[in-house]
Amino acid sequence: MRKRFAKWYVANFKNYTRHFNKTIFLLLLLILLLVVSIKYGDVKLSWSEIFSTFSGEGSSSTKFILFSLRFPRVFGGLLVGMSFGIGGYIFQKLLHNPLANPNVLGMTSVSSVAAMAVFLFFEASHLFMSAAAVVGSLLTVIIAFGLAKDGDHILQNRFILIGIGIQAMADALISYMMIKADPSDLSTLLQWLSGSLNQIETNQLLVLLIVFLIFSPVLAFLQRDFEQIMLGDEIAQSLGVDVNRIKVILYLISIIYTALATAITGPIAFICFLVGPITDRYFGKTAANFLPAALVGAILVLGADWIGQNVFPVRLPVGVLTGIVGAPVLLVTLINYAKGEIVND
């Protein structure tokens, strides 16, 4: 018996180290991306320029590049990417289905409509846009759940189809608003709608940061419950998890993360969708991989943004890049789904 204990501990320890190493790898990759994004752009900054700007010296042009352009962009991208990552991951895992994510379900589209409407018609503040995005997303989920409910059960296929329908309606509304919009607002809107880190607002970012500080410990506390729920709702309940309560909390967290992020950058195509499958692939399907999902989200956003800004002759918003990557992945997932290779329960 002792021997088997020991064996389990060894196996478990190996697992943990492997997991830990992979997380560290992602972290290093992310740091590399941060450094590259701060150093390289239209203008390449040397280390000495960066440090001297930090210590208050430095030219006014490097000051402008660093503090007004690159830092907001990089830290905004970091925070938004992590939010999309966690938000998407939670949804996909709770519904046991990679298609069930804020992008496909129309949550990000409705958030966009709401934020846009507030911006265009009320000329309201950016914080008000964030609030509208959260409300819009929340309504989408409530309506989709409500319509897909059959007794006490959620019919998954119906839920996803309803989400796609809501998304189509939201997109129609977006087109309508574009026509109605003042021509002077159009270019900002267009950029925002394709998902871009150009217009990051510091006060919106601050709200997201505060939300992060509050939600991170909550997620740490819910980790074990989340892992039990991944065994199946019934068995988790019978093992003593308050499944419904935990799920409501997790859905709320996911909705708030993605909606706040959407209000800042606009809907970055497929970002929530991509995170789940990538995280599952490298970290397995049975642990609550909130942190890896956040890192994957941030790496995707920052990587796609840097490539979009620097590699092509024209600047491409981050959403265009993630769209190019995401669309084929979605296609493959849909085909597998139709073949029944993705089991949902």
Added chain:
Amino acid sequence: MIKAAQLTAENLRIGYGKRTVIDQLTIQIPANKISVLIGPNGCGKSTLIRALTRLIPLKEGTVYLNGNQLSSYNSKDIAKLISILPQMLSAPEDLTVYDLVCRGRYPYRSFFQPLSAEDHQQVEWALKKTQMVPLANRKVADLSGGQRQRAWLATILAQHTEIVFLDEPTTYLDIPFQLEILDLLKELNEREGTTIVIVLHELNLAARYADYLFAMKKGRIITTGSASEVITKKNLKRIFQLESEIITDPIYNRPLIIPKSSVHSERIQ
């Protein structure tokens, strides 16, 4: 032997959505006994078990645990007294058997508490009882249907409760393993006084292992009692529309059913 927790229910109405599956059902689970629930497919056995173990909400009526309303307990406290092996379980792909069985210790652990020595002991014991020790470090996804069933059973055993519900625990098992699992449950019942409720379709095994039988049909319990009281020609006809002969099993002294195929019974008549 300890006196196991008492579970009773009064005037239950249970269903899904607007549909009522079970109405006006009152039941008392015999403490420290093995009860077996029999009945045709779709008659509501799983539904009844789910309601008795708070997996689905009641439409009407009350379930009592030790005289208190079940809904007044918190989830973890119930999970220390009642465990359930549901009928259908999906495989958690990447988990090893050992890790899966550890999940059965959830109700005994607080937020960040690691597995204690006692947790490991219970897990070991459950693995040994279900003969899963040699497979402990294998991934659940790589197991056969029967092995998977035993891994789940071990998880439930590691939960170490006074009442255990099992919904068709022998479905995927070969006959020796069916007997082994039922013997294991019997031993658990005799040694520790665990109250056991099993849904079984194998009527001859039901008759052999049950201290008490509940026969259901169309959402109602239509007859209850010892094996010899419930397993009769007349009852089987009534419950399953099954023509049969009943003899007494010469070894176990319980009723033994010889079912007649419909063609055969017509010819005899």
